[in-house]
Amino acid sequence: MLSILAAGSIFFPGLFLLSKRILKQGLKWGEKDAVIVSSRLVSSIQAIMASSAGYIIAYSCKDIIEDQHWLTSSYILFAVPYFVYDIYAMFMCHWYKLQVKDPVDDSETKPMKSAIGGYLRREFLMVLHHVVMVTVCFPVSVFWRQGKGDYFQGVMFMAELSTPSVCLGKILIQYKQQHTLLHKVNGALMLVTFFICRVLLFPYLYYAYGRYASIPFYMVPLSVPWQCNAGAALLMAPQVYWFSLICRGAFRLFTGASRHRRAPSSTDSEPKTSFLPPANGYSPRETDSH
Structure with a gap:
C-alpha cells in the first residue's frame, strides 16, 4: 500500500516538473505558460489513466457486486496523491494569472497570504472536492467497501473521460484561440462527455444496481444504504453545477453573445469566453465576468 502511494506521490509532481522543464528549456517557453500547460498535461494524463483503468475494471466485473479486480484498490492508492498535488498546481496557475492581471514592479511582491486567500475563495468548490476525495472517498473506497462493488468504482473512474477536453479548452483560451x-x-465534445460521464453517471449506477437486484429504478434509493445516497448526492451536486456553467458558456460561444458583450479595450491576457468548469486555477467567475 505504502509503495503505491509513494509511487503516485513521485509520479504526478515529477511529471509536472519534467514537463515544465522541457517546455522552458527545450521550447524556450516562459514560466507562466510552462506551468499552466504542464498542469493541464498532468491532469489529462491522469484522466486517461483513470479512464483506462475504469474500463478494464468495469469490463472485467461480470458480477457488479461481488467480482473484484486488483486494479481497483491499486489505482485508488496511486491516484490519491494526484489530488493533493493538483491543489498545489491549481494555486500555481492562480498565482501566475494574478501576475498577469495585476502586474507589479520587481521591487514589489504580491503577498502570498493574500494570494492564498483569493485562491481559496475563487476555487473553494474545487479545493473542497479534492479534499473530500482524499479524506472521505479514499478511505471509503479502500476500506469501507470491503472489496465489494469494484464495477461501480470502475465506472466512476471513467468520469475522467471529460477532463482532456476541458484541459485542451483551457490551453486554447490561454493562447486566444477560443474562436477557432x-x-x-472541442467544446461540443466536452459538453457531451461531461454530461454523459459526470451528470448521467450516478443515475446509471442506480440503474445498474436496479437491474442487478431486479428492482425498479425508483426503488433503488430505498434499497441501498443511506451512506450511498448521501455520497452520490454530494458528488453529483458539483457536477451539475459545473455542467450548468458549461452550458451557459457554450450558449454564449455558439451564439456570439460573449463577443458582443466584451469590451473592445479589454487588455486581459485571457479572453472571457470560456465555457469551461473551474479546473487547475480557473474560477467559475470567469464565465460571469463580463
Missing part, C-alpha cells in the same frame, strides 16, 4: 473551429469542436 478546434475550440468549438
Whole structure:
C-alpha cells in the first residue's frame, strides 16, 4: 500500500516538473505558460489513466457486486496523491494569472497570504472536492467497501473521460484561440462527455444496481444504504453545477453573445469566453465576468 502511494506521490509532481522543464528549456517557453500547460498535461494524463483503468475494471466485473479486480484498490492508492498535488498546481496557475492581471514592479511582491486567500475563495468548490476525495472517498473506497462493488468504482473512474477536453479548452483560451473551429469542436465534445460521464453517471449506477437486484429504478434509493445516497448526492451536486456553467458558456460561444458583450479595450491576457468548469486555477467567475 505504502509503495503505491509513494509511487503516485513521485509520479504526478515529477511529471509536472519534467514537463515544465522541457517546455522552458527545450521550447524556450516562459514560466507562466510552462506551468499552466504542464498542469493541464498532468491532469489529462491522469484522466486517461483513470479512464483506462475504469474500463478494464468495469469490463472485467461480470458480477457488479461481488467480482473484484486488483486494479481497483491499486489505482485508488496511486491516484490519491494526484489530488493533493493538483491543489498545489491549481494555486500555481492562480498565482501566475494574478501576475498577469495585476502586474507589479520587481521591487514589489504580491503577498502570498493574500494570494492564498483569493485562491481559496475563487476555487473553494474545487479545493473542497479534492479534499473530500482524499479524506472521505479514499478511505471509503479502500476500506469501507470491503472489496465489494469494484464495477461501480470502475465506472466512476471513467468520469475522467471529460477532463482532456476541458484541459485542451483551457490551453486554447490561454493562447486566444477560443474562436477557432478546434475550440468549438472541442467544446461540443466536452459538453457531451461531461454530461454523459459526470451528470448521467450516478443515475446509471442506480440503474445498474436496479437491474442487478431486479428492482425498479425508483426503488433503488430505498434499497441501498443511506451512506450511498448521501455520497452520490454530494458528488453529483458539483457536477451539475459545473455542467450548468458549461452550458451557459457554450450558449454564449455558439451564439456570439460573449463577443458582443466584451469590451473592445479589454487588455486581459485571457479572453472571457470560456465555457469551461473551474479546473487547475480557473474560477467559475470567469464565465460571469463580463
